[in-house]
Amino acid sequence: MLDVPFWLWAAFAATVVVSLAVDLLAHRTAHVIGFKEAAAWSGLWVGLALVFGAVVFLVLGTTAGTEYTTAWLLEKSLSVDNLFVFAVIFAYFKVPRAYQHRVLFFGVIGALVFRGIFLSLGVAVVSRFTAVLFAFALVLFYSAYKLLKDEEENFDPGKSFAVRMLRKVVPVRDEYAGAKFFVKEAGKRVATPLLAVVAAIEAADLIFAVDSVPAVLAVSDDAFIVYTSNAFAILGLRALYFMLAGLLDRFHYLSKGLAIILAFIGVKLVLQASHKTISSDIPEIPSPISLAVIVVVLAGSVVLSLRRPPPASSERPGPPADPPVGPSAGPPDRDA
Structure with missing residues (x-):
């Protein structure tokens, strides 16, 4: 484990809090986020992550x-698949585009909390039971297989556990009320569909954590490295969604690239676990090589996607076209 000075932890926490505060202030008025604004924010989050990485160096x-940079890039690449699920959730609930950033803002805060819990548990388990890395490798191999076979997760936003539990705890009305999560009806406090959307986003992130947590633990078993890299990747996810919302279908080879990356990380885990539990003569894959593989595979899948457009029949569900903005814009009339 690294001997991380307290001030570095404090600097990380302060950076995250201040960044979120600035983001919230900048988007205090609900509006549709265009490509240029999203690209600017995405560049800001990437720059912030790289500056923090330089401090770590x-x-x-x-x-x-190197481990931080590798883990950050790995999480960033894996999280791209989340964008498709975000699009499905927003389309299902007919979320007005002006309110989508607000949903993702609170979704990111929840993701930071839950990832912190899962990563802490993962680090603790790996430090005590190294053989669990073999199980993590199997998870990654299975995930890679599903991506290669184009077996999508059957994620139904309305039937997710989080949304069903929310409806049991608090009544959820059918219509939106601007950007509000709660309103009063007949003297009672009820939730708006916007809160259900946040719950669905959190449920989706929990599903994707099954892949990302074992993957990042293959890069490093240090709590500081794995959490800070994950946090900076998650922070930039909202801007990345709005920047790529209209381009998701063009990167049709990205899922194949992610499958190769997951399989590679699975092999890295097997070698790492074998080195620690079977024989120290078994070689491990150094972080610089892992970083190079991730960069090359990602770049290759993007370039190949742009050079070979997808056939119309193979396109994945994209984001909602442009639902109306206003209090009356609501989700489909169904039990979700």
Whole structure:
């Protein structure tokens, strides 16, 4: 484990809090986020992550810096698949585009909390039971197989556990009320569909954590490295969604690239676990090689996608076209 100075933890926490506050202030008025605005914010989040990575290099050394960069890029690439699910959720609930950023803002806060819990548990388990890495590798191999076979997760936003539990705890009205999560009806406090959308987003992130947590633990078993890299990748997810919302279908080879990356990380986990539990003579894959593989595969899948457009029949569900903005814009008239 790294000897991380307290001030570095404090600097990370302060950076996240201040960044979220600035983001919230900048988007205090609901509006449709266009490509240019999303690209600017995406560049800001990427720049922030890289600056923090430079600090990690300087303070904790080359190995830690390389692990951070690899883990951040890995999580960033895996989270792209979340964007398709976001589009499905927004389409299902007919979320007005002006309110989508508000939903993702609170969804990101929840993701930061839950990822912190899962990663802490993962680090604790791996430190005590190294053999669990073999199980993590199997999870990644299975996920890679599903991506190669184009077996999508049958995620129904309305039937997700989080949404069903929300409806049992608090009544949920059918119509939106602007950007509000709660309103009063007949003297009682009821939730708007916007809160159900946040619950669905959180449920989707929990599903994707099944892949991302084992993957990042293959890069590093240090709590500071795995959490900070995950946090900065998650923080930039909203801007990435709005920047790529209209281009998701064009990157049809990305799922194949992610499958290769997951399989590679699975092999890395097997070698890592074998090195620790079977024989120290079994080689491990260094972080610089892992970083290079991720970069090459990602770049290759993007370039191939742009050079070979997808056939119309193979396109994945895209984001909602442009639902009306206003209090009366609501989800489909169904039990969700």
